[in-house]
Amino acid sequence: MSAPLDEATRAIIRATVPALKAHGVAITTEMYRRLLARPEIRDLFNLSHQRDGEQPRALALAVLAYAEHIDRLDALGGMVERIAGKHVGLNILPEHYPYVAEALLGAIAHVLGEAATPEILDAWGKAYWFLADILIGREKQIYEEHEAAPGGWTGWRAFRVRAQTQETPAIVSFELVPVDGGPIARHRAGQYLSFRLEVPGHGAQRRNYSISSTPGADHYRISVRRAEGGVVSSWLHDSVQEGAVLQVANPAGDFVLDEAGDGPVTFLTAGVGLTPAIAMLAELAQAGTGRTIRYVHGARSEDSAAFVADVGGFAARGVVTADFFYACESTVAAAGGPGITCHAGRIGTDWLRQTLDRAATYYICGPDSFMRDMVGALRDEKLPAAQIRYEFFGSAADPALVI
Template identity: 40%
Template sequence: MLSQKTINIIKSTVPALEEHGTHITTVFYEELFKAHPELLNIFNHANQAQGKQQTALANAVYAAAVHIDKLEKILPTVVQIAHKHVSLGVKPEHYPIVGEYLLKAIKMVLGDNATPEILHAWGEAYGVIADAFIGVEATMYEENEKKEGGWTNFKDFVVEKVVPESNVITSFYLKPADAAHLPSFKPGQYISVRVSIPGEKYMMIRQYSLSKTPSLDMFRISVKKENDNNPDGKVSVYLHNQVKEGDTLEVSAPAGDFTLSGKSDKAITFIAGGVGITPMMSMMETLAAEEPTREIVFLQAARTPAYAAFTEQIQSLQEKMPNLTYKTYYEGNRIDETVLKDMVHPDSDVYVCGPAGFMEFVISTLYCAGFSKEQIHFEFFGPAADLEKAE
């Protein structure tokens, strides 16, 4: 527990964090990687290069300061980030290193305004928050290892099949190299894939949604090939251009909290943009097997029909799901306010996934229409704290 004095000091730094937060986190990562370049085997280099990770961390630190007296308010964000950490292999020994360089960055940016009293208070607060992460993540690691077929960290998988799903999305079917059964997972969760790309100094890790209903012997991920010039596209380009059937990939255990929830008799609306359809395919296949009469509206947006993945599979599900309404939207016929008003039942649970701009529009429009935060579930493909932008 933090003393009231420490809480008051942390609260007093909120204006400085609001003004200088991204500068602080930028300096933090620069100093961290100078001293510990081995951590570049864990962090997403593209998010670093584009400033996404710096902004996400700044948002998280700011939120922690605002809610330092009621840290339970940021618990959902802690859990979501913890899922990311577990899938990347973050360990307790990493936290003291991060704390050291975060305090160093605060001092470097704020100068004399970062008094010893402020640095001591932030050291205390960081310790409490770090302990929360370590505890949540320890439970997740333990649960992963205890599951039948479960494991921690990374495990070798063999690429069983490679199947194009659209002009830009390809599915990779992955089987454990040791032929062990796979653990159960919740539809909507993701795995991390770790690769060593020829010519790259450090390993790279990317997270991909599991796009097929759980099975005992195989995972499926469906990956969008990014533009060759996109710094975030190195792994997807490598998978599309270099990885073939029979190759081996390192894979983490399933993680993530973007999963089906709520009452089983409640209507569901899926709203997918582009490759955001991938976690929803796992959800849809599971509902088709377990709750085929559930009332479902599925809205899929893509640039053109050639870019839309899984359209035939979803259409085939309509044969066994009499209450499924499925509509596709392309350029010139986009999902707009009228579509959302006409197609999304006000009492339904809504699941949204896709590009950040698409999601921000959909989520903000639904909030303005009276939907509650409890009704709307979403997954950003990027640093976990990016979700703050949509609320």
Template identity: 40%
Template structure:
């Protein structure tokens, strides 16, 4: 437990963190990677160069300071972040390194304003929070290894099949290289993929949702190709996957992780709303429901640019055709002439609330949604405007997350770093 004096000091730094948080985290990563370049093997370099990871960490530190007097409220977020850390291979010995360089960054950025009392308070608070993470992750490592077919670290998987799902999304069917057992997973979870790309100084780790139901003799991931656009560089891992990885090649995977999962005990109708590659975890959830709960109504809504960019359309429609419980709706922002000719979509343009209210039978449902951040903010706003209960709203960020709410409403729930696709 933290002393009352420490809590008061930490909370007094909230306005400073709001103003200088991003400068502190940028300096933190500079110091960290200079002293420990080996840690570059764990971090997404694109997120670093675009300062997305720095912004996510700044939000986490800010939210932690806001809620330092109610540490129990941080526990759900701790579990989410611990899943990510476990999938990356973060260990207990990394925490003192991070703490040391975070304090150095605070001192560098704030200068004389970072008094010894403030630095000591943050050191004490960091120690308490780090202990919670270390214990949570130790338990996850143990569970990961001891489950049937489980392992620690990264395990070799052979690419059994490679399937182009759309112009930009390709699926990879993966089976254990050692022919051993394959652990089950919760629908919606992801795996970390560790890549060694020729010519690159560091390994690269990315997270990809498992896009089929558990219980299959394979894992399936479905990756979006991220080409260079404007000043945004190409996604090194996604481009390498699409261009260079073929059947017979080996990928190195962590055990499945993640908290954005289907509640299989829930009996309410379920609504899935996705944009772009955000449909991958929702397809896993859909396939699981039709396999195990044929009595549970499902509404599946997907937004894409057009039919060329629409992955899994045929598969989802086949599921709906054989499953009376499932209704599907497609929204295309810019349909092609062929899309119009064959009536390939239900709505042209963008999703809006009146249309959602028309196609969704009831707001007394459980909602899962995923996609680009602007899309998610829009969907979240519609659900709140419709007075959908917060407890029935579930979403997933791909990449370092932000907030779908107003900044003053930010909590650790909506600043947790998540995965890539």
């Protein structure tokens, strides 16, 4: 374990905040250029996030948040947990961390030039390894928990596609069972699976997909939207059929249902962001909870909204009340069935404020812009932070959503 950061080191880190604000993306872009030149590291990354600049922006924000909170790192607990979860899903190991240290410090020196004094590089070296040791320790705990759990595993495990379902024109579900025939770990509703995939013509690829099935089943289900220009999503839609074998890591992620709570719950989702919420909703329904549950979902049109029948079944049983918003529809039916109301247009922040349940915990997932609007509105209404929970699809390249 690295020694706690001394005041002199923290003072230097604080002093670099303006430089990080001005040059952070340039530094992380250069860092990734160096890392991706190494074959032993390159395959650990989602290369599509490199091409669109999302990963460097997200890391730049995380580094900036670390520097800005260097005197109160407890405020970064949620960010650290999310990073550790994603690292475990990708099977990041302690031996990978020195490569990142070398690339980060080299990038700082390259971008800042003479401004990157030996004192600054020494301080950032200490700060990096202090955080790295925290992550390595937490990741070790998670790996051990996975291995000890019934049906759990570490590393990659072969799963077969048992069934495939076209949920909407753009979303396909894949039902996965282990090739070895053994049991699978019970995931927590809201978690995701990480995949190591070999895509013809594109080589090794890593992706995370939320588990959309109910915990306790004999399989995992993921529901994948075809992304425009998406290498992996297009391959999954066009080429992966029943019987195909995929390499899968143990369920991970901290965006999970608070099973111990008894207060109201509101799911607030858009697009394929509904996938973790569907698993949470199904688990609450299966448990026969008496909690007040509301499901709010935004889609482009009525035919692009997945799992409408599932939600309708829950609503008919009185488990949930639901609101569906269809952004590209000028008119919709006044109701979609018992307990369901349909709306033309997008989920707006004014509507959210007007319908706000101050006792509810909000679970939010969707595109970054949607989450920024929804989370921002709830924060503006002074809803406690513990009642605002959200998950990123991608790399959280929005400063309002990093912490």
